[in-house]
Amino acid sequence: MSNTETYKKLYDILSVYNSKFNLTAIKNYEDYKLKHIEDSKLGLPFVNGKVLDIGSGAGFPALVLKIEKPELDVTMIDSVRKKVDYLNFAVNELELKNIRAIHSRVEDLKEKEIFDTVTARAVARLNVLAEYALPFVKIGGVFVAYKADDCEEEINEAKKAIKTLGGKIEKAESIALSEDTVRKIIVVRKIGRSPSVYPRGGNKPRSNPIV
Numbered sequence: 001m002s003n004t005e006t007y008k009k010l011y012d013i014l015s016v017y018n019s020k021f022n023l024t025a026i027k028n029y030e031d032y033k034l035k036h037i038e039d040s041k042l043g044l045p046f047v048n049g050k051v052l053d054i055g056s057g058a059g060f061p062a063l064v065l066k067i068e069k070p071e072l073d074v075t076m077i078d079s080v081r082k083k084v085d086y087l088n089f090a091v092n093e094l095e096l097k098n099i100r101a102i103h104s105r106v107e108d109l110k111e112k113e114i115f116d117t118v119t120a121r122a123v124a125r126l127n128v129l130a131e132y133a134l135p136f137v138k139i140g141g142v143f144v145a146y147k148a149d150d151c152e153e154e155i156n157e158a159k160k161a162i163k164t165l166g167g168k169i170e171k172a173e174s175i176a177l178s179e180d181t182v183r184k185i186i187v188v189r190k191i192g193r194s195p196s197v198y199p200r201g202g203n204k205p206r207s208n209p210i211v
Contacts, residue, residue, distance in 0.1 A: 040064035049116030
């Protein structure tokens with residue numbers, strides 16, 4: 001299949017599952033192409049190697065990154081079983097290799113500092129995401145966060161968490177997705193080890209974030 005055909009098939013699969021489980025608010029193909037496919041592609045220049053996608057939900061950006069860069073080895077993680085079941089069904093139907101979805105909270109993962117890239121899109125505020133993501137990035141790798149363009153407050157709020165977890169903001173790039181939508185891709189380079197206590201369990205990254 002061409003990538004265009006693959007995306008059409010993914011839309012059909014998503015539409016069937018969405019009618020049962022409400023995976024996304026997007027209900028037509030044009031919005032799907034712009035707000036899921038093209039949006040997910042914005043992180044492509046920064047994503048390489050062994051990838052962990054946090055809170056994968058309906059599969060964006062992870063499925064798009066894999067389709068566009070077949071050489072990636074991708075692990076999607078979500079704490080909601082029905083979403084994981086959908087993701088693994090989609091992977092199988094699209095005949096994608098070296099990509100899988102696992103049912104787990106990210107703080108329960110044991111494999112720390114082994115991923116070249118960790119991605120997250122529309123999951124939580126940046127200081128919270130940093131705690132969920134950076135402990136799993138190997139030194140020299142990157143955490144790539146998809147954010148709305150007006151996130152300067154979030155970036156400033158997250159500086160302490162990023163430093164504490166061994167990261168350094170390398171890029172915060174605003175990219176026009178359409179005439180009325182601008183995205184910000186934030187790239188955090190891992191330059192030092194994350195303390196072993198992170199990420200904390202018991203929902204502490206959200207209820208008591210590093211500030």
